[in-house]
Amino acid sequence: MKPIKLVCAGFGGQGVLSVGQMVALLAMKNNKEVSWMPSYGPEMRGGTANCHVVVDDQPIAAPIIASGITHLLAMNGPSLDKFLAKVAPGGTVIVNKAMIDHPLSRTDVKVIACDFPGLAEEAGAMKSQNMVAFGALIYAMDVFSKEDAKDVILEKFGGKKPELNEANLQAFEFGYSKH
Amino acid sequence: MKPIKLVCAGFGGQGVLSVGQMVALLAMKNNKEVSWMPSYGPEMRGGTANCHVVVDDQPIAAPIIASGITHLLAMNGPSLDKFLAKVAPGGTVIVNKAMIDHPLSRTDVKVIACDFPGLAEEAGAMKSQNMVAFGALIYAMDVFSKEDAKDVILEKFGGKKPELNEANLQAFEFGYSKH
Amino acid sequence: MAKQLMKGNEAIAKAAIVAGCRAYFGYPITPQNELCEYMAKYMRSSGGVFVQAESEVAAINMVYGAAASGALSMTSSSSPGIALKQEGISYCAGAELPALIVSVSRGGPGLGGILPSQGDYNQATRGGGNGDYHVPVFAPASIQEAASLVRKGLIVAAKYRNPVMVLADGVIGQMMEPVELDPNPIDIEAFPWAADGNSGVRPRNIVNSLHLDVDDLENHNKHLQAKYRAIEENETMWEEYKMDDAEYMFVAYGTPSRITKSAVDELRSEGVKVGLLRPISLWPFPYEVIHRFSKKMKFIFVAELSSGQMLVDVKLAVGYDTPVHFYGRMGGNIFEPLELVAEFKKHQEVLGQ
């Protein structure tokens, strides 16, 4: 497996830290080495949050991704602005469709544009936007199975908010397939 | 000059620290090198106090006298007990007459026994017992002049307690001569 | 226990509880808050005590009290908070009390910043409290190791009656990694010296660090020094990575050592015979092994997230015969493997190799 260097970024409350954690759990399930590292502290007061997830067959060296991002999930404009330059050539950028009225400043990256709010609403819960993103991400990574990913969703949220299970899984499916 | 290693010891309030300081001032007056080091802290809570005075032509190495005391002024019994063993052979011990009903445990030291309270009373102030001791000490040292010593007394106490000047000087004289 | 994905701060907290720590006293500070919060949530249900102290000073003195009365206890904090604990740590050392102090350090000096840094190496290894004392300092490089070193720390603390510090950089505190905890409580006997209010059934116990008599205090210090020699003897820990045939040696600890490993791999892939010596115990420091290796090295390269604090210990180990180079970042910036590789090559070029 080629190492994954994933950054998930967005406003606080959008659930980007959870997306990263789900990727990490998925990696564990598949016996990969993995690390998850959040931004923290007053940095978050501004309202933005992000996490770095590294997945590899080897023990992880640097849990903080300073460059060479292979996958970037940017759930808002400032996050895209902040991290786009650090994406490796050939890397994948997953964004909300509405955010990219203008073409990206880089042409050497793959772009997956997804209608996060639209698909989440369609799936039955506006809160599930990050599940849409998670779906798109798993699709883009092409390393983990859909089934494992759904298991992870249920493990992580199934207990806490069972009423959301349906919507979450549906949102994941949409994210995985509709972009 | 042979180095002087003087220890003055007694109950708190007997003025042994002052005696040591007067010796130090006298040494300064005579352009000697000198150091004065008191016992301090809760050690004094027990009611005893002492100071170490070293006078030399050379810069003073150790201001604390661990052994080889050349002159010991012991104004009470516990002090004598504590320091006698550290007096150098041939050294001088100055004590209150009443304290030595029994012969000293050492025979290789000179003893000057002086009636501190008696002579002080005779001089006109029971408070001047330490001046008696100072007198005896200066006599024993045989290094400094009586005149300088008296100047030091006046310099140190003349301002604060002029009413005592007479008695102090008299007590000093008695100490210097009557033992 | 099964492998779980855990945040370092939480893994540290849980490892301590599982190992048998029964009292935690702390005060919030970033980046260790989750540790304190985990304790707030789980210590009571584990039959232990959680108190949010009014300050770091109070927290370490609560630890002092708990330890003096025989409880296996701990506190945690970060840089300025650790500074405030120095008097208390010195008291623990003086009174010979077992205690675990977790330091999740950030950037300094002063209020500094909250991002990962290793600028507190001196603070941890040289104290700052008063007097001749030492605190064993263990520095994990992964969450798994953080959990084991917490356990080890409690064992060492109890065994030697001495405070022990686990020094984690902010990355260790905040990162999540898979971790498997040893489910067994550590095995320590009750402390016969504890002032635990049982003087009805044994002679009364006194816990104290005051020794007004000089000979008393000197003897006490000699006793402490002998203990420290024993700790040096028995508890020095390090890891060697690709050192067998190495001609160059990196020295790094904590999270940066992982980045350094990547640099080693990168250089190895280019055919450079380089290895890594990772001190795990910062005090006692692995002077001897570093000295031994140093004789065979063309140069030694120390990488730290500081201006070079461990560097001094490496130099002490090496002496003057082998060059020691240094690369550091500060303030929360973290070097990357290729950054180290590039720096390494500069020195190699100078050597003409």
Next chain:
Amino acid sequence: MAKQLMKGNEAIAKAAIVAGCRAYFGYPITPQNELCEYMAKYMRSSGGVFVQAESEVAAINMVYGAAASGALSMTSSSSPGIALKQEGISYCAGAELPALIVSVSRGGPGLGGILPSQGDYNQATRGGGNGDYHVPVFAPASIQEAASLVRKGLIVAAKYRNPVMVLADGVIGQMMEPVELDPNPIDIEAFPWAADGNSGVRPRNIVNSLHLDVDDLENHNKHLQAKYRAIEENETMWEEYKMDDAEYMFVAYGTPSRITKSAVDELRSEGVKVGLLRPISLWPFPYEVIHRFSKKMKFIFVAELSSGQMLVDVKLAVGYDTPVHFYGRMGGNIFEPLELVAEFKKHQEVLGQ
């Protein structure tokens, strides 16, 4: 000023006032009480400020405030009290504030004892506060030198915008010796950066040690490090005693260096070519001169009232080529010249000389 017989603590206080220190904040602790008490008596009439703080923590933060607003200020304490100041000292260093801290140290660890000791060398030279910072530490060996180093300390503090420590053992604090004070106030310009409430006549000033941005904090640290290199360059102080033709070198500082001088004289009188190197600044430490001399020595002998804390710096300077021996007392016990001579001879015998 005329020569006076003065207690070290009082000479330090008076020297500071005469030099122009205008604010003192302190808390009682033996053996520095006379310093605090002298300030209580004379600071006001000198136009300055004396405040007995509620604690050492408060005292150093009052110093921080006074310094931040441009006043040349100081505090003093002893071992556990210095431990409590570590956070505040780190803040002063981080915010680049000039301040004088006098440490009159006693025996430790913990409450320890109150008699003279040098167990706080690490506490003074390695900080204990958080982050990468340094505090110049000057260690007098006589009352006269204590007075001059206080003056020098204030100058260095103001020049580099950095806290400076004068580290005196209890002997220096308590002893009386003749001393002559420089009557002239030191010459420093007003601090343009001071937050002294004059934003009406210039842009507003901010004094701060927080840098949330990593690059900001890294740059700030680089700036600090550059300053520390300059201090190392300019402010390293030591004394050489009979070193010209020496084949053996003692290294000792503070009061014990005087005792060591006697030992040197004694050995010289027996024909042994021995000298003394006395570090006056403990940070910056005179590594270079010690290294240079070490090459010519048969061995080096470090004497300290500790378990050997400066010893580590000496070894760092010397490396492995020359043996470094050590003799120390602890807890308030002080060695005598002949004790050192006897120890010295043991090592000489081993050498077969």
Next chain:
Amino acid sequence: MTTTVFKKTRGLTDVPFTYCPGCTHGIIHRLVAEVLEELELLDTAVGIASVGCSVMSYEFFNCDMIQAAHGRAPAVATGVKRTHPDKTVFTYQGDGDMASIGAAEIVHAAHRSENITVIFVNNAIYGMTGGQMAPTTLPGHVTTTSPFGRDTTLQGEPIRMSEMLSTIPGSYYIERVTVIDPVSVRKAKTAIKKAFQAQKDKKGFSMIEVLSTCNVGWGVTPLDALKQIKNDMIPYYPLGVYKDKGANQ
């Protein structure tokens, strides 16, 4: 023709506040800044920023500012005021900063009757570090270090700083106010002004405690946070003047 009824005071810089949306730290900042401007103290004031969400207030107040260690602002202020008795010195402190780690420093600033003004922002939580329990957190309230609600048998009943400090002979003026509606905001400003005036008149220690929100830490909306002050906090922390040595003169 128009008259300005309200505009941003010169007492604040142009740097936007870093506080969360709806956080009343911002209102309190503004009031202090307005008072400084109106009493013409801005050019001679030295403010002490404490450690808490307001740590960056040195960026906001348009006067000389010093950032102090956590809890030590009153000591830092003492250092400034004693060496600069004619300047106006104030601290701006949170409840964690002042009531917890800094309890000794505030008690002793009052004890010595330091001629300073303390703005005490009581939001019953540690905002900055992510919502831990403060000594002022109300009984039963859930925070990250009182995850089952503040249990008074283990964590005590909340401390009332204004009441406590009023017992200290050296305190001159102490009032508790809040900023939950325009009326209380106006009252708060009057109190703050009175406190600074006391300093100007060299009367000694003054403190205004302001009940403030931390909607993020409390986990409620900004509007609900205001209600929470009214319904929960004020009953436990009654508003009013607790000490006014000048009142009987």
Next chain:
Amino acid sequence: MTTTVFKKTRGLTDVPFTYCPGCTHGIIHRLVAEVLEELELLDTAVGIASVGCSVMSYEFFNCDMIQAAHGRAPAVATGVKRTHPDKTVFTYQGDGDMASIGAAEIVHAAHRSENITVIFVNNAIYGMTGGQMAPTTLPGHVTTTSPFGRDTTLQGEPIRMSEMLSTIPGSYYIERVTVIDPVSVRKAKTAIKKAFQAQKDKKGFSMIEVLSTCNVGWGVTPLDALKQIKNDMIPYYPLGVYKDKGANQ
């Protein structure tokens, strides 16, 4: 036949006190020890010795003892009591220790209502270190750090700890007593007993403030020192119960 009216309590060891002649620390020690014996708490008590003249009290109280850092005895006691809730935990602290450097720790032990008993020996001076001013030193009194007499304009008016701590909801029982004659000694003992009883009954924080002499630090005879308490101290520090949560039950 004879009956013993008074003999040395088993609550004290045989080690002679290290206090100066006439120092009332000794009386207070004895009272605490008698109470411990009478309430049968000696075998399960843990005492915390603070830093001050009473630092060596670990030698005197005949129970388990822990020596604490200056001012931190309440925190140390918290560590002991929380991990040993069924033991009897008390601190013995001077006014420098508790009212000055340890102000935060005592406030927060009361705030958390730690179930401990605090013996607060207020002698209005720092005895141990040689007679410096304490926060409790009376106005005008000369000490080594108030060489011209305590100047309230610079050093504040003395702080009243019992009054202050009584405002804290968590404090359960607080009384101020003295030991200047047999009657007051008896009253002091009753108060101390009540405080330990409160702890036994798990009521929370109790403190007895004892006005005590330091004849050496005050520079007077032991007898005059007693008079000084009566004439100077009691008027400023009125004796009595300041907090008794149990009173209305």
Next chain:
Amino acid sequence: MRGIVTFDENRCKGCGLCVNVCPVHILELDQTKVNAIGYHPSHAFAPEKCIACASCALMCPDVVITVERVDQ
């Protein structure tokens, strides 16, 4: 009495405190807009009804609002 209320729009964090307090209920968060710092800013949808009471400005934590009175 008539007032003019103006907003420094890009400082607004959309907290709604001003909206809630306006006695004539003319303020709202503009859901159609996202300002430079990512929030739906407050605005007056019927500005002519403003009575210049300044309540909004008094409550605004981010000093967004200026209020003027039109003198008649």
Next chain:
Amino acid sequence: MRGIVTFDENRCKGCGLCVNVCPVHILELDQTKVNAIGYHPSHAFAPEKCIACASCALMCPDVVITVERVDQ
């Protein structure tokens, strides 16, 4: 009521607090004696007058005094 007052003489520091408080004035510091720790110890010069009130013992800071009552 008759009492027996006894002194653990070598613990006495001669502070005089007991002397002052004795209602029948039978205590004094013995100026003719210096005890093992250097003080003139207190003693009862008319012990038979003791009424066993224990006032002396209550005031003694050094726990020197034992008081017994002779039961009649």
